[in-house]
Amino acid sequence: MxxxxxxxxxxxxxxxxxxxxxxxxxxxxxxxxxxxxxxxxxxxxxxxxxxxxxxxxxxxxLRYPAYQPSGAIDNIIVLGCYHSDYSHLPLSSRMAECSVARLTEGIILWHQHPEARLIVSGHLPGLSGNHTQLAADLAIALGVDERKIVRMTQPTNTQQEAAAAAPLIVDQRNVLVTSAIHMPRAMRWFDYYGAEVTAAPAHFQVRRPAGEHGIAGYLPSPQGIxxxxxxxxxxxxxxxxxxxxxxxxxxx
Incomplete structure (x- = not known):
């Protein structure tokens, strides 16, 4: 759109x-x-x-539960989100909240499975900064071996990310990391392109059971909108x- x-x-x-x-x-x-x-x-x-x-x-x-380790992993695919073009900001602040949450989950999984490749992706045509490179730089700063990072710099949306990743992960054990609210759409695209992945949702908006909001939960708030x-x-x-x-x- x-x-x-x-x-x-x-x-x-x-x-x-x-x-x-x-x-x-x-x-x-x-x-x-x-x-x-x-x-x-x-x-x-x-x-x-x-x-x-x-x-x-x-x-x-809640369509996909939090990822539970269940054996070896070959690839951890972290989908891109957004970043700031202002280079005076520190690296962690240039990456948007959704990007940091996704990448953090991917990095945690990589530290549990250092034999796996960390595949990062995303290109934002309207911005001069390279989103994929920023994600790779943050991952390296947080201890990921640069030799284990695969950069997909061309995809600009989820469909293109799935199409680009599919040939790289054929017949391997793959985990897909993206925002929980975005996961159903992402899984459908990966399934369409024949890529078998296990969901590892991150960046949840729903963090408590429905009955635990209290009266304050029914008041207008920026988080609600x-x-x-x-x-x-x-x-x-x-x-x-x-x-x-x-x-x-x-x-x-």
Whole structure:
């Protein structure tokens, strides 16, 4: 999806447009405006409540349990996420939270299986910094043997990452690391390209059982709207993926 369209389709811009439309109707003294305004406020409250948004995220995040070691590993594939282009920042701060969480999980697994290759990937066309190289640099700084790192510098999205990794991991024991909320979509792409991988989700948004939020969990919060945004984005991307596979299953 185009970056601008992605931004406009996120929950907060949609809710703000809804509020703006309702306000215009209220100014024009249209009865519908007041109803829409009330509904928008309720939607904003619910959409920023962690107790509610985490339940939506759980439908994606809990499909794959945390990885449990079960023998040797040949490849640990860590999917890319995002980084900052500001070079004055330290390496750990240049990598986005999602990138650090994914890479940290991959590095932990590598230290448990130092015989494995650590495959890092991701290219962000709009940024000058090399995302894959930054990931490799951070992994090396945290003790990974540089000779064990494989860099896939060309893929710009999950589908391309799966297509590029598949030929490298044929008939091997592979673990896939990405954000828990992103894992269902990633696993579907790896399965499509015939790559057998075991999920090792990281960067969970849902970190507590639904009944343990308390009253505070139902109050509006930045974390609530953030979880809603990530969940909303993934469901849109899953529908886009399904459409691609339905439209041209041989060459999506």
């Amino acid at each position: 185009d970056a601008l369209l992605k931004s406009l389709l996120m929950p907060l811009p949609l809710l703000l447009l809804w509020l703006l439309f309702a306000t215009i109707l209220c100014v024009r003294k249209q009865p519908l405006g007041l109803w829409l305004l009330c509904l928008a406020v309720i939607a904003l409250w619910c959409g920023s409540s962690s107790a509610l948004t985490e339940r939506l995220a759980a439908g994606l995040e 953030r979880t809603l945004t990530l969940t909303h984005y993934e469901y849109l991307a899953l529908w886009q993926q399904r459409f691609k596979l339905w439209w041209d299953p041989e060459n999506p």
